[in-house]
Amino acid sequence: MSTVQSLWQQRYRQADDYAPALANPVIEALLGHRSVRQYLDTPLPEGTLETLLAAAQSASSSSNLQAWSLLAVQDPARKARLATLANDQQHIRQAPLFLVWLADFSRAQRIADVQGLELEVPALLDSLLVGSLDAALAAQNAVVAAESLGLGTVYIGALRNNLQAVIDELQLPPLVFPVFGLVVGHPDPARPAAIKPRLPQPVVLHCETYTIADDEQQRISGYEALAGAFAREQGQTTPSWSEQVLNRLKSIEALHGRERIAETLRGQKLALR
Ligand SMILES: Cc1cc2nc3c(=O)[nH]c(=O)nc-3n(C[C@H](O)[C@H](O)[C@H](O)COP(=O)(O)O)c2cc1C
Known part of the structure; x- marks a missing residue:
C-alpha cells in the first residue's frame, strides 16, 4: 500500500x-494531520515563529486588506493565565508557544487616523467575517508549515469562552478580535496523536x-x-458522533460563555450591524 x-x-x-x-x-502531509495535545517543553528551533508567520502571510487575503495580526505568547505566566481562561487546557501551558490569531481592523483605522478619517466598514458583520476568514486561512497555512517541520499544533477555540478577559490580558484595542489560539510545540513521542x-x-x-x-x-x-x-x-469513552454534535449545538449552555460574544464584540466596535 x-x-x-x-x-x-x-x-x-x-x-x-x-x-x-x-x-x-x-x-x-495534509492527509496526515492530527491535533496534538501532549507536548515536550523543548524550545522551538530558532526562526520557527518567523517561518510560520511567513507561511501564514502567504495565504490569500480578502481584497489584500491583510485584516489580521498574530500575537505570540511565550511568557509561561501569561500562557498559564490564558490556559485557565480557555477551559483550563493543559497543553497551552505545556508547549513553548501559544499563537493568538486576531481579526484586526485597528491597523486600518490607524492609517485612517493620519487623515482624520473614521472608517465605517469595520463595524459591519461582514468585516468580522473578512478578518476572521483571513486569520483562519493564515493560521491553517502556519499549521501545515509547522507539521511539515515535525511540530504539532492544536487550535484553541475555547479562547473565546472568556472573551473579555482574554482581550484585557492581551491588551487588545478596539477593532481587534481574537478568533482562536494555536498551541505549537514538539509532540511528546511517548503519547502520539492519531x-x-x-x-x-x-x-x-x-x-x-x-x-x-x-x-x-x-x-x-x-x-x-x-x-x-x-x-x-485512544482509550476514550465518548458519546456517539451524532450525540457529540447534538450536545454541542442543542443548547447555549454548551457554549461555556461564548453566548456572550456578541456583547463583547460590540465593546470592540465590531459586528455592530
Ligand atoms: C477553530 C477550532 C477550534 C478548536 N478548539 C479546540 C480547543 O479549544 N481544544 C482542543 O483540544 N481542540 C480544539 N480544536 C481541535 C478539534 O477538536 C480537532 O481539530 C477535531 O477534533 C479533529 O481532530 P484532528 O484535528 O486531530 O483531526 C479546535 C479546532 C478548530 C478548527
Missing part, C-alpha cells in the same frame, strides 16, 4: 473504494445542487461505528 493510500485509509477507515488517484508530498476519521465523502460532497442522499443517515451511522472504534483505541 502506498503512503497516501495508507493515510487515506486512516482518514476514512473504509474499504478501498476511496483509493486516491493523485498523490504527492503535500497531499500526504489520525481522526472523518465523515465519508458522499455525506459531505454535493454535486451541482444541494442533494441529500437517501442513505445519509445510514452512512452517518457507519461513520459513528468507526469513530467509536477510533475513540476506544
